[in-house]
Structures are given as structure tokens and as C-alpha cells.
Amino acid sequence: xxxxxxxxxxxxxxxEKGAEIHLWGLDDTANHILVVDKSFPPYFYLLLEDKADIxxxxxxxxxxxxxxxxxxxxxxxxxxxxxxxxxxxxxRDPNSIAKNTNSLxxxxxxxxxxxxxxxxxxxxxxxxxxxxxxxxxxxxxKIEEKSDNKIEEIYVAKSHPRAIQKSSTPSLRILAFSIVCxxxxxxxxxxxxxxxxxxxxxxxxxxxxxxxxxxxxxxxIESFIEGIQTYDPDIIVGYGSNSFEWPFLLxxxxxxxxxxxxxxxxxxxHTSVYGHVSVTGxxxxxxxxxxxxxxxxxxxxxxxxxxxxxxxxxxxxxxxxDMDIPRYWEDNSKQSILSEYSLKKASxxxxxxQNLLNFSMQLSYLVGLPPDQIGAAAVGFRTxxxxxxxAYKIKELIPHRIERPYFPYKGATVLEPKPGLHGKTxxxxxxxxxxxxxxxxxxxxxxxxxxxxKNPYLGVYVAPEMGYSFRKSPPGFYNKVLSTLIEARDDIxxxxxxxxxxxxxxxxxxxxxxxxKIITNAVYGYAGWIGARWxxxxxxxxxxxxxxxxxxHAIDLAEKEGLEVIYGDTDSLFVLFDSEKIDRFIEDVQRxxxxxxxxxxxxxxxFFTEAKKxxxxxxxxxxxxIVGLEVARGDWSEAAKRVQEGILEIILKGKIIQKATSFVRxxxxxxxxxxxxxxxxxxxxxxxxxxxxxxxxxxxxEAAKRLLREGWEVARGDKIGFVIxxxxxxxxxxxxPYSIATYSEIDLAFYEEQQIIPAASRILSIFNVxxxxxxx
DNA sequence: GCCACGACGGTACCT
DNA sequence: ACAGGTACCGTCGTGGCG
Numbered sequence: 020x021x022x023x024x025x026x027x028x029x030x031x032x033x034x035e036k037g038a039e040i041h042l043w044g045l046d047d048t049a050n051h052i053l054v055v056d057k058s059f060p061p062y063f064y065l066l067l068e069d070k071a072d073i074x075x076x077x078x079x080x081x082x083x084x085x086x087x088x089x090x091x092x093x094x095x096x097x098x099x100x101x102x103x104x105x106x107x108x109x110x111r112d113p114n115s116i117a118k119n120t121n122s123l124x125x126x127x128x129x130x131x132x133x134x135x136x137x138x139x140x141x142x143x144x145x146x147x148x149x150x151x152x153x154x155x156x157x158x159x160x161k162i163e164e165k166s167d168n169k170i171e172e173i174y175v176a177k178s179h180p181r182a183i184q185k186s187s188t189p190s191l192r193i194l195a196f197s198i199v200c201x202x203x204x205x206x207x208x209x210x211x212x213x214x215x216x217x218x219x220x221x222x223x224x225x226x227x228x229x230x231x232x233x234x235x236x237x238x239x240i241e242s243f244i245e246g247i248q249t250y251d252p253d254i255i256v257g258y259g260s261n262s263f264e265w266p267f268l269l270x271x272x273x274x275x276x277x278x279x280x281x282x283x284x285x286x287x288x289h290t291s292v293y294g295h296v297s298v299t300g301x302x303x304x305x306x307x308x309x310x311x312x313x314x315x316x317x318x319x320x321x322x323x324x325x326x327x328x329x330x331x332x333x334x335x336x337x338x339x340x341d342m343d344i345p346r347y348w349e350d351n352s353k354q355s356i357l358s359e360y361s362l363k364k365a366s367x368x369x370x371x372x373q374n375l376l377n378f379s380m381q382l383s384y385l386v387g388l389p390p391d392q393i394g395a396a397a398v399g400f401r402t403x404x405x406x407x408x409x410a411y412k413i414k415e416l417i418p419h420r421i422e423r424p425y426f427p428y429k430g431a432t433v434l435e436p437k438p439g440l441h442g443k444t445x446x447x448x449x450x451x452x453x454x455x456x457x458x459x460x461x462x463x464x465x466x467x468x469x470x471x472x473k474n475p476y477l478g479v480y481v482a483p484e485m486g487y488s489f490r491k492s493p494p495g496f497y498n499k500v501l502s503t504l505i506e507a508r509d510d511i512x513x514x515x516x517x518x519x520x521x522x523x524x525x526x527x528x529x530x531x532x533x534x535x536k537i538i539t540n541a542v543y544g545y546a547g548w549i550g551a552r553w554x555x556x557x558x559x560x561x562x563x564x565x566x567x568x569x570x571x572h573a574i575d576l577a578e579k580e581g582l583e584v585i586y587g588d589t590d591s592l593f594v595l596f597d598s599e600k601i602d603r604f605i606e607d608v609q610r611x612x613x614x615x616x617x618x619x620x621x622x623x624x625x626f627f628t629e630a631k632k633x634x635x636x637x638x639x640x641x642x643x644x645i646v647g648l649e650v651a652r653g654d655w656s657e658a659a660k661r662v663q664e665g666i667l668e669i670i671l672k673g674k675i676i677q678k679a680t681s682f683v684r685x686x687x688x689x690x691x692x693x694x695x696x697x698x699x700x701x702x703x704x705x706x707x708x709x710x711x712x713x714x715x716x717x718x719x720x721e722a723a724k725r726l727l728r729e730g731w732e733v734a735r736g737d738k739i740g741f742v743i744x745x746x747x748x749x750x751x752x753x754x755x756p757y758s759i760a761t762y763s764e765i766d767l768a769f770y771e772e773q774q775i776i777p778a779a780s781r782i783l784s785i786f787n788v789x790x791x792x793x794x795x
Numbered sequence: 796g797c798c799a800c801g802a803c804g805g806t807a808c809c810t
Numbered sequence: 811a812c813a814g815g816t817a818c819c820g821t822c823g824t825g826g827c828g
Contacts, residue, residue, distance in 0.1 A: 317807095399812045430814030431810070448810090453813095544812030551812080559813065589810040589815090632809045632816055647808060647817080654807060654819095704806065715804055715821050750820065773819085797827085804821080810814095 022054070022159045022174060023047050025189050026151050027253055029389060030299055031140045037111045040143045042180065043170070043283065043300045044155075045189045045253070051283075053300070054159055056176035059143050060089075061113040063120060063135035064096070064416060067104040071128030077106060079126045087111040088119055098133075098416045100465025100495070105133075105416065113139050133416050137407070138292070144387055145411045147179040151389045152188075152380040155180035170283060170300070186527070188380065193222040194252035195369035196243075198264050199361050201234065201348050205730020209270035215348055216358060217243045218365040221250055222373070226362055237275045240268065247281045254302040255281075256372035258321045258364075261305040261395065265296040295395035304379060306371050308394035312378070312537075317653025318703050318738055321367060330370035337363065342731075342758040377530040385534045398537075402545040403552060405538050409500050415465070418552045425549050428560040429484075431589035432567045434574075436627035436634065438785055440674060441585055443596035444636070446620040447577075447604070449569065452590035453543035454501045455614055456565045457558075463495025464546075464555040482561035483568045489561065496553070497542060504539040508532050566590065569612055576607040586627060586634070596621060620644075624671050628785055635782075637671040649778045657699035659774035662686050666782050676786050683779045684795040687771055691795075693762070700770055701740045701757045708735055718743070718754035726756050743769040 024044035032039045038061060042054040067076055073092060080090055091107040098105075108123065110116050120132040137145070149155060159174035199216035200207035213236035219227045229242040247255070257264050265288050272279040272287075279287045283300025291297040295305070310319040316327045322338055325331040339347060339360045347357035383390040386405045393401065407417055449455070456462065460480040468479055468488040479488040489495070494502075511532040518525045545551050547559025570587060577584050577592055580600045586593040594601065601618060608616045622636035622644070633647035643664070649655045650664045662683055669679045689695055704719035710727065713720045722741035723733045733739065740757040743750065744764040753766065771794075780790050 397811055402812065427814070433809085433815060452810090541812055544814095547813045548811080563814075591810075630817060649818095651809095652807060707806070713805085717805065717820070719806090777819090799826090800824085802821105802823085805819085807817090809816080 020159060020161070021156060022052070023154060023156050023183070024052055024054070024180075025154050026149065026180075028300055028302060028391070029140050029144065029149075029151065030297070031113075031143075033113055038113045038139060040140060041299075042149075042176075045191075046172075049189055050172055051170040051251075051253075052172045052174060053170050053283075054157060054174045054176050054180075055162075056143075056179065058176065059146075059179065060109045060111055061116055061139050061142060062107055062109040063116055064093070064133040065106045065108060065123055065126075065129050066098060066131045066133050066416065067106065068128050068130050069104070071104060071130075073104050073106070076126060076128040079128075080106065080108070080123055083122050083126065084108065085110065085115045085119055087115055096414050096416050097465075098418075100415075100463075103416070131419075133419065136419060137417065141388075141404075141407075145408050148182050149180050150182055150384050150387055152384040154183050154185040156183050157181070188527075191222070191253040192250065193254045193256060193369065193372060193376075194247065194250055195220045195256045195365050195372055196260070196264065197257065197361060197364045197368060198267065199344060199348075199357065200267065201345060202730075203345050203349075206732040207267065209267050210274055214239050214268065214271055216361045218358075218361040219243075219246060219250075220362070220365040220369040221252065222369065223250075226365065228358060228362055230358060236271070237277065240272055240275065240277060240279070243268075244277075244280055251283075252301060254304065254372075254376070255298060256304050256306060256368055256376075258324075258368045258371065259305065259307045260303070261294065261296045261308065265303075266290075291392070293392055293395040293397070293400065295392055297391055302390045304372065304376075304391060304394055306368065306375055306394070309375055309379060318740075321364065321371065325367045325371050328371060328374045330374050331367050340758055377526050378533060381527070381530040382534040382537070385531070385538065398541050399545055399548050399550060402538060402541040406496075406500065406542075406545075406553065409503075410496065413496070413499065415496060420550060420552050423549045423554065426556065428547070428556060428563065429567075430563050432570050432587075433589070433631045434584070434587040436586040436593075436629070436631060438627050438629045440624060440626050440670065441595065442624060444585065444593055444622045444625045445596050445601055445618040446591055446593050446622070447573075447601070447616050447618050448591040449573075450615045450617065451505060451539060452566060452569065452614065453562055454505060454539050456562055456569065457543065457546075458498050458501050458505075459613060460561070460565055461489050461491055461495050461498050462558055462561050462565075463489070463497035464553045464558055466490040466495035466498075467555055467557055482564045484564045485557075485560060487557045487561045487564075497546070497558070501539060501542060504535055508535040508539065511535065569614065572612055573608055573616065576611060577604050580604045580607065585625075588632065592616075593625070626667070626671060626782070626785075628781060635667045635671065641672075643668060643671065648781065654702065654704050655778065656702050656770060656774050658686075658690065658695050658770055659778040661699070662775050663778040663782060666779055670782065670786075676783070676788060679783060680788055680792055683775070683783075683793045687775060687793070688795050690767055690771060690775065693767075695770075697742075697757075697762050697765075700742050700765060702742070702774075703738050703740045706733060706735055706737050706739055716749070716751040718751045721751040722754045722756045725759065729759070743773075 024046045026044045028043040030041050040056040044052055046052050087110055089109045093105045093107045096105045116135050120135045124132045157180040158177040162173045162175055196219045198214050200212050201215045202212040213234045215231045217229045227246050229239045231239045282298045288296045288298045296303055310324050316323050337360055347353045379390055383393045386401050387408045388404045466489045475490050477492040481488050511528050515528050543562055580603050582594040582600050584592050584594050623639050625636035627634045635645045637643055645651050650660045665682050666679045706723055710720050710723050719739040723739045726733050741754045742757050742760045743766050744753050744755050745766040746753050779793055
């Protein structure tokens with residue numbers, strides 16, 4: 020029979036009989052199904068020397084290969100654009116891939132093994148053009164046998180799946196969860212401390228809560244498992260769950276002698292690629308992983324993300340700090356507040372999840388990585404997964420990732436800004452400059468002409484400055500990929516124009532165009548990443564060089580039209596507004612450089628200091644836009660940022676310096692009088708390494724050490740919030756975690772001198788306001 | 796021993 | 811673990827200072 024299904028999750032199972040692929044999905048009628056495909060053998064390639072005698076090498080392979088391996092000559096493959104002699108070795112057992120790679124790789128005439136490092140389940144997706152979060156059709160037989168699997172039907176595949184065009188998403192059951200652990204002091208430890216509460220919120224509008232009696236938490240976990248199995252969610256979402264909830268529950272369960280059977284085949288969650296936690300048959304997503312897509316939010320707490328997305332009403336109305344949890348749990352009269360908080364957290368996670376799910380699924384569908392992996396995968400790996408799938412389509416062999424030394428290269432041009440306040444200003448930027456340069460100059464790993472190679476008949480593009488050459492023809496790998504992506508995005512944006520923004524379809528399309536944009540923009544960075552499989556430094560270097568050439572010529576053209584350029588960075592020029600000159604300039608650029616430039620932003624007024632990458636402007640509609648300055652940073656106190664923003668608003672709206680200075684003075688008076696709330700004095704900084712690895716004593720690392728001493732776990736990547744307290748000594752000796760410090764200890768003079776005054780004078784010094792006049 | 800100064804470590808931003 | 815360019819803070823070593 021034919022089965023149509025939407026792919027939810029894929030995993031492999033290695034048995035004595037060979038390898039199996041398990042495809043978990045939903046069929047047309049929303050039944051949960053499992054298709055077992057036993058007929059996809061793993062394989063790898065042997066790349067032969069150019070001069071090797073293929074017949075002779077094959078004879079040698081016959082002798083040395085494992086008995087289950089099958090040889091197939093594959094003369095169609097290319098490697099870095101060049102046709103190569105390759106032999107495909109197919110094995111019944113995925114475990115024999117490594118053995119064969121080792122023994123066959125040494126054969127005379129074999130240059131290298133390739134694609135032996137592609138995961139078996141990913142291989143299946145690539146070769147069959149199967150897409151997670153997409154619809155497929157497959158020939159299957161129904162299996163009647165009863166099993167523990169939490170699904171309605173099990174099938175065995177009689178063909179491989181074929182992707183079909185159908186854009187709808189089936190209705191999926193989502194479960195959000197969050198746990199509360201009780202540890203009298205410090206971070207909870209699964210071998211000592213119980214899970215006292217687990218709260219869930221589900222997409223059918225219900226919530227569940229499991230609370231322990233005393234510290235016996237066995238029942239809490241057991242009821243949670245039962246709750247999951249009963250609701251049987253397709254998607255489980257958490258916030259920080261890959262690093263906290265799942266590992267804690269797993270270890271705690273082990274300690275208590277129970278199995279955390281929450282997946283769809285009676286098994287436990289397990290850690291998999293990119294450090295994500297995989298729950299077989301379901302999609303497990305930790306939305307903390309996706310929070311760095313939201314750059315506007317600096318401190319990525321659930322509350323901040325939720326507030327930004329409009330997924331909660333009052334963000335910190337009932338926020339309980341981790342450090343205060345024991346006090347709530349220990350006090351019977353306060354326990355209900357804790358359980359209310361925990362439930363609210365689960366509901367907030369659900370709403371955040373529902374908000375970000377479209378985007379996750381679109382990115383997953385585009386890149387071709389399962390939705391539970393896509394959030395945890397770094398940008399480089401997302402880009403690479405996309406490239407790998409495209410490479411297969413054009414029969415390009417996939418290079419290994421190899422370790423290389425790092426050599427930096429020259430990047431973009433940044434112009435010196437003209438300091439001060441300017442009138443109406445247009446920002447002209449090149450549309451996708453790097454991708455379009457790579458297309459126009461056919462810059463790609465497979466078109467690069469090594470020095471010494473003779474020029475091809477059809478000619479080369481020679482990059483400025485270094486003179487690297489790239490074949491004009493045929494179109495390179497990156498050229499094809501980027502052209503497709505740019506076209507796809509244009510198509511989606513056209514559709515968006517004719518779609519009602521209130522419709523679901525609009526949100527899906529918008530998520531899709533965002534996903535396409537992210538991958539398009541990441542290709543240049545990927546090309547210069549030493550970890551990239553297709554790393555060719557000259558590719559990134561030549562692209563950057565053409566970029567510098569382009570912006571330099573654009574400046575010339577602008578000046579020839581009589582435009583005054585006041586700033587520019589990489590692919591943008593800020594010019595004093597003149598409609599006619601700008602129109603002519605845009606045409607000049609198109610004619611001379613073959614690239615599109617357009618005025619995407621017009622400021623009514625704009626302000627620069629002497630520094631690059633820092634400015635503030637006001638749009639015609641009165642909106643402020645503050646770039647690079649302290650207001651835009653997450654590592655300055657709210658107090659300093661508020662003062663700076665206030666000044667910028669006053670200046671951009673009316674340039675009344677007097678008003679700005681008295682605003683600063685008033686704020687400082689309020690500070691001195693203790694009127695500025697505690698939370699506005701917290702400074703947040705990321706711990707970018709293990710606390711022991713710091714060579715100099717820096718405030719946030721010293722604050723982190725204090726947390727460690729008090730039993731709290733801090734890890735690389737954590738944001739540490741601290742305040743500066745009164746006393747003698749260096750700053751780092753006075754940095755105290757905000758959760759430990761009290762208001763009366765705070766050194767308000769520090770905030771005046773080292774936070775507010777610098778942030779304020781950054782702006783006001785341009786108008787010659789002396790620092791002394793800022794102090795009351 | 797104290798101070799000014801510059802190099803350097805460290806973080807976060809911009810495109 | 812996508813790139814390079816940039817600003818800015820705090821720490822720390824160093825040389826001058828009788």
C-alpha cells in the first residue's frame with residue numbers, strides 16, 4: 020500500500036541482520052506511524068589517484084574488503100569540481116565501514132576515503148531526498164505484530180520515501196515542561212537532591228503538576244512519565260532542558276532505580292549530535308538553543324525572551340530566583356507561590372515554543388536536519404548540512420573535516436564617521452553584497468584556480484589586491500547554491516506581499532524567508548571558517564577583496580554625483596539626503612558594478628561620535644535607532660543605558676544640550692538618593708571560559724568564583740550578573756553576584772563615575788559639555 | 796613604594 | 811566552533827621617580 024506521511028523524527032537501529040532506519044511520522048489522518056526501512060545499506064567512497072588503474076585497484080579491493088562489502092565503480096563523481104575516479108563501497112553493516120575504510124584506504128592507487136564520516140541516518144535523508152518536517156510518500160506493508168511503541172501503525176518499507184509537495188503542517192501535540200529541584204544550598208545535585216515539582220503545559224490548553232510529599236520524589240518522576248505517555252506529545256519543549264532538566268531527570272531516575280521511559284518506544288532520552296537530547300519518536304526542542312537567533316534580547320532568560328515575543332504579560336511579576344527556591348519550598352505558607360510560579364513557567368515555555376516552532380520547522384526543512392538537532396547545531400554546521408545535501412545533488416563528493424592552522428585575512432572596509440549631528444541622511448546598502456559578489460565572480464571552492472594551474476579557455480575572474488583567479492565557467496558550487504537561495508527568498512517575499520499578515524500561511528512563509536536569509540548570509544562566513552569541510556581561504560579572501568573594491572568604487576560614484584558620504588561600513592554608505600542624486604547614484608552603481616544598492620533607511624537626523632560602528636539616529640516616525648553605543652550593549656547597567664538613551668532622545672529631537680545635561684544631573688541625584696532600583700544596577704557579563712582559565716582577575720569571573728564557593732555551578736557560557744559594592748581594593752575584589760548583595764552595600768559612586776558619566780559623556784563630549792557639568 | 800602609561804586580556808558589538 | 815573590524819574597560823607589568 021501507499022502511505023503519505025509527515026516526517027517527525029528519524030533514527031537508526033543496528034541489528035545483527037543489518038541496519039534499519041526508523042521513520043516516525045503522522046499520516047494523512049493524523050495517525051502516528053512508524054515506518055521501518057531495512058533496505059538502505061551504508062556506504063563510503065574510495066578516491067583513486069588520477070593515474071591509478073581502476074581495474075587493478077578494484078582487484079586489490081576484492082582481496083582486502085570485508086565479506087559483506089560490495090564494490091561499485093562510480094565514475095560520475097566530482098571532487099572540488101574535477102571529475103575523479105571513485106569506487107563506492109557498500110556495506111551491510113554500518114560498523115564495517117570503519118574497518119573497510121582503514122584497510123582499503125592503504126591500497127596502492129587509493130588517495131583517500133571519503134564520506135565514511137557521514138552519519139547513517141543523515142546519509143538516508145540525503146540520498147533519498149527526505150526532509151524532516153516535510154511530507155513524503157512511500158510503499159509499505161502493514162506489520163500486525165503488537166509492540167510497546169506508542170503509535171497507531173507500524174509499517175515496513177517496500178520502497179524509499181519520495182518527497183511530495185504539500186505545505187500544510189499536521190496538528191501536533193506539544194508539551195512544555197519545567198522542573199523544580201530542592202537543594203538547601205547551591206545548585207541541585209541529582210545524587211543528593213530531589214525533584215520536588217514538575218509542571219507541564221500542553222497545546223490542548225491543559226496543565227499538569229506533580230509535587231512531591233517531603234523529599235520522596237520517586238512518585239513525581241513516575242507520574243511525569245505517565246503524564247507524558249498519556250498525553251503522548253509529538254513535541255516536547257523546554258527552556259534549558261538539554262542542559263538541565265533532561266540530564267537531571269536522567270541521573271535522578273538512575274539513582275532512584277527508575278527508567279525515564281518518555282520516548283515512543285519505551286526508552287529513555289539520550290544525548291546525541293550537537294549535544295542535543297533526543298527522545299525517540301518525538302521532537303525534543305530546547306528553546307534556549309534558539310534564543311541566540313533573537314539578538315535584540317541581550318540576557319536570554321526565559322522571562323526576557325517571552326516578554327520580547329509577547330508570550331507573557333508581566334515578565335517578572337512573579338519571578339523567583341533560583342537562589343530563593345529553597346526558602347519557598349521549606350516554608351509551607353509559600354509553597355503555593357512556588358507551584359504557581361512553576362506552572363506559569365511551563366505555560367510561558369509553551370507560548371515561547373509555539374511562537375518559535377514555525378521558524379524551527381522551516382529551518383529544519385530547509386537545511387534538512389531533524390528539528391531536534393537544528394536548534395542545537397551551530398551556524399557553521401547548519402550551513403554545512405545544507406551544503407552537503409546540495410553537493411549530493413550535483414554529484415560532488417563531500418570532503419572530510421580536517422584540522423588546520425588559523426591564518427587571519429583582511430576583511431571589510433569601515434569608514435571614519437564625520438562626528439556630530441547631521442540632518443536628513445539616507446543609508447544606502449548593497450543587497451546581499453557577499454552572496455552576490457560570490458555569484459558574480461563565480462567564487463567557489465571548485466572554481467578556484469590554484470597558482471600554477473593554467474588559465475582555462477573560458478577565462479577567469481581575477482580578484483583585486485591578491486589576484487586570486489576563479490574560473491568563469493562552469494557555475495561553481497556556491498554560485499548554484501546562492502543563486503537558488505536568493506531566488507527562493509525573492510519568490511517567498513513575492514508571495515508574502517499577497518498574503519494576509521493575520522493568516523497562519525503568512526507566519527509560515529515569513530519563517531521560511533528568514534530561514535533562507537540566515538543560510539544565504541552564512542555562506543561567506545562558512546567559506547572562511549577553518550572548520551569547514553569546503554574551506555578554501557582564498558574563497559573568503561577574494562570575496563572580501565571584491566567587497567572592498569565595490570565599496571571604494573561606490574564612494575567614488577557617490578562623490579561624483581555630489582553626494583556627501585558621512586559614514587560607511589562593509590556594504591553601506593551613509594549620505595546626506597538628496598533624492599535626485601541618490602536616484603542617479605543607484606543607477607550608476609547598477610551600471611558600473613552590476614550590483615543592486617538601495618536606500619533602506621532614511622534618518623531625519625543622525626549623530627556620530629568619533630568612533631566607528633557607533634551611532635544613533637531618529638527616523639521620520641520618531642523611532643530612535645541606537646547602534647553600537649552602550650544602550651545597544653548587554654554589559655552595561657540599565658542605569659547607564661537609560662541615561663544615555665535619554666540624552667540621545669533629547670538631542671535627536673531638538674538638540675537642547677542644556678536639557679540633556681540637567682537630565683543627567685537629575686538622574687545622578689536620584690541615584691545618590693537611592694531611588695534607582697537594584698535591578699538597574701546589575702551588570703551582566705558572559706563567562707567565556709572556565710573560571711580557572713582566566714589569566715587576569717576580571718570582575719565577573721571573581722563574582723562567579725564566589726558563586727562556586729557557595730555551591731552554585733557556573734559553566735562556560737553562563738551570564739553572570741553582579742554589582743559593585745563599597746570598600747577598598749580593585750574592582751574585581753568588589754564584584755558580588757547580585758543574588759548575594761544587598762542594596763545598602765552597593766557602591767553608588769562607582770555607578771556614577773564608571774557607568775553613568777562615561778555613557779553620558781560619550782555623547783555630550785561631542786558637544787563640548789565638560790564632565791564636571793554633569794555632576795550635581 | 797607609588798604612579799603614569801601602555802600592552803594586553805576580555806567582552807560585545809557591527810556588517 | 812560562520813568571517814574580520816572595532817570600541818572600550820580593567821588588569822598588570824614596567825620604568826621613572828632620588
